[in-house]
Amino acid sequence: MQSTNSFSSYGSIAKTFHWLTALLIFTALPLGWVADNLAHAVLHSATAPTELEIARAARVFSLHKTVGVTVFFVALARILWAFTQTKPGLLNADNKPEAFAAETVHWLLYGSLVLVPLTGWIHHAATEGFAPILWPFGQNLPFVPKSTAVAEVTGVLHWLFMWVLVVSLVLHVAGALKHHIVDKDGTLRRMLPGLSDVPEPPHQTHSLIPAVAALVVWGVVVTGGWATGKLTPNVGEAPDVQLTEVQSEWQVQNGTLSITISQLNSPVTGSFSDWTAAITFDEPTEPGPAGSVDVTIAISSLSLGTVTDQAMGPDFFDNARFPTAQFKADLYKTENRYEARGPLTIRDKSIDVVLPFSLDLQGDTATMAGTIELNRLEFDVGTSQPTEDSLGFTVAVSVELTAARGQ
Structure with missing residues (x-):
C-alpha cells in the first residue's frame, strides 16, 4: 500500500x-x-469533598488535558501533511449540494481539531490550580498571562468550539x-486499512467556498456566545466585604499579598486584592521595637485559580462566617533584619x-518584602484533607509593599 495520496485513494x-x-x-x-462532572461535584459540593474525590477528579481532568494537547499536535501534523498531498477526489462530486456539505464539514473538523484543544x-495556562497536564514541559504558554478574564473567555470558547466539533463529527x-x-x-472503504478497489472519482475542482462557509x-x-453574554468576562465584581481605607502614619502606595499552596504536589499561587495596613514605624538606632502594623484582609478578594470557589467554602476559609483575616503585630529591628511579631x-x-522581612528605607519611602x-491545619483550614495527598499542609504567605510617610 502506498504511503502518499493519489487522486483516487x-x-x-x-x-x-x-x-x-x-x-x-x-x-x-x-x-x-x-x-467536568467530577470537578463540579468537588467544587460545588454542599459538603466538604474527600481527598479521594478530589484526587479522582484531578486525575481524570489531567488525562483529558493531556489527550487534548496530544490531539492538538496530531491535528497540526495531519493538516501539514494534507497540504503536501494530492487531495483525493469526491466520489459524489456530481452531487453539488452534498459535495459542498461534505467539504464544509471537513473544514469544520480540521479547524475544530486545532481550536478546541488550543x-x-x-x-489551563491562564489560570492556577487543579489538574496539571501530564508531561515534563511545564504548564504555562508563552504570551499567556495568568488572567481570570483570559481564562473565562477561553473556557467558554473551548466549550463552544467543542460543540462545533461534536456536531461536525456526527x-x-x-x-x-x-x-x-x-x-x-467506496468512500468509506478507501479510508480503511489496506488496499481498496474504488472507482476513479469524476473530474472536479475544489474551491474555497466551503472553507468560507466553515468560517461563517x-x-x-x-x-452567539458574545450576544448571550457567555463571552463577557465575569470579573471586577465587588467582593463580599469592601474594606475602607485606614488612617495610618505610613500609607501603602502599592503592594501584593499572595499565598502559595501545594495541590497534587504542584504549586498554586493566588493573591488577595483587598487588604489594608495601618503602619507606625520609626527606625531605631539599635535592635528593638520599631513600630506596629494592623493588617485586615478581605477573604472574598482571594483569587486562587480554579479552586477559588472551593477556598471560600466552609471547610476552608469559610468566607460566609469569617469574611476577614487580621494580623496585629509589633515591629522589631533585629541584628540583621526586621520582624513583625503578633497574632494572626x-x-x-x-x-x-513571626514574619521576617527586609526593609529598604529611603527618606519618607519604605519598601518591604x-x-x-x-x-x-493550625487554622482549621481544609480539615477534610487530613493528609498531604491532594493538598499540602504548608501555605507560603508573601507580602511586598511600598509605603510613604504621611505628611
Missing part, C-alpha cells in the same frame, strides 16, 4: 492520521464529560455511513507568628 500516512485522530477524539470527549490549553460519521450503506460506493459557522458560534487570626483561630510559612 488515501495513502497509509493519511489513514494513520485519520484513525489516530479519531481514537484520540473519542477518548478526549468522554474523559472531558466525566471530568482554547483548552490557553484556559455529520461526518453520518455521511460516511450514508455512502457505505445507501450509496454503496465559527463566526456565528462566537457571535484566620477563621476563629488566632496564633502568634517578607515571607512566612503557615500550617493550614
Whole structure:
C-alpha cells in the first residue's frame, strides 16, 4: 500500500492520521464529560469533598488535558501533511449540494481539531490550580498571562468550539455511513486499512467556498456566545466585604499579598486584592521595637485559580462566617533584619507568628518584602484533607509593599 495520496485513494500516512485522530477524539470527549462532572461535584459540593474525590477528579481532568494537547499536535501534523498531498477526489462530486456539505464539514473538523484543544490549553495556562497536564514541559504558554478574564473567555470558547466539533463529527460519521450503506460506493472503504478497489472519482475542482462557509459557522458560534453574554468576562465584581481605607502614619502606595499552596504536589499561587495596613514605624538606632502594623484582609478578594470557589467554602476559609483575616503585630529591628511579631487570626483561630522581612528605607519611602510559612491545619483550614495527598499542609504567605510617610 502506498504511503502518499493519489487522486483516487488515501495513502497509509493519511489513514494513520485519520484513525489516530479519531481514537484520540473519542477518548478526549468522554474523559472531558466525566471530568467536568467530577470537578463540579468537588467544587460545588454542599459538603466538604474527600481527598479521594478530589484526587479522582484531578486525575481524570489531567488525562483529558493531556489527550487534548496530544490531539492538538496530531491535528497540526495531519493538516501539514494534507497540504503536501494530492487531495483525493469526491466520489459524489456530481452531487453539488452534498459535495459542498461534505467539504464544509471537513473544514469544520480540521479547524475544530486545532481550536478546541488550543482554547483548552490557553484556559489551563491562564489560570492556577487543579489538574496539571501530564508531561515534563511545564504548564504555562508563552504570551499567556495568568488572567481570570483570559481564562473565562477561553473556557467558554473551548466549550463552544467543542460543540462545533461534536456536531461536525456526527455529520461526518453520518455521511460516511450514508455512502457505505445507501450509496454503496467506496468512500468509506478507501479510508480503511489496506488496499481498496474504488472507482476513479469524476473530474472536479475544489474551491474555497466551503472553507468560507466553515468560517461563517465559527463566526456565528462566537457571535452567539458574545450576544448571550457567555463571552463577557465575569470579573471586577465587588467582593463580599469592601474594606475602607485606614488612617495610618505610613500609607501603602502599592503592594501584593499572595499565598502559595501545594495541590497534587504542584504549586498554586493566588493573591488577595483587598487588604489594608495601618503602619507606625520609626527606625531605631539599635535592635528593638520599631513600630506596629494592623493588617485586615478581605477573604472574598482571594483569587486562587480554579479552586477559588472551593477556598471560600466552609471547610476552608469559610468566607460566609469569617469574611476577614487580621494580623496585629509589633515591629522589631533585629541584628540583621526586621520582624513583625503578633497574632494572626484566620477563621476563629488566632496564633502568634513571626514574619521576617527586609526593609529598604529611603527618606519618607519604605519598601518591604517578607515571607512566612503557615500550617493550614493550625487554622482549621481544609480539615477534610487530613493528609498531604491532594493538598499540602504548608501555605507560603508573601507580602511586598511600598509605603510613604504621611505628611
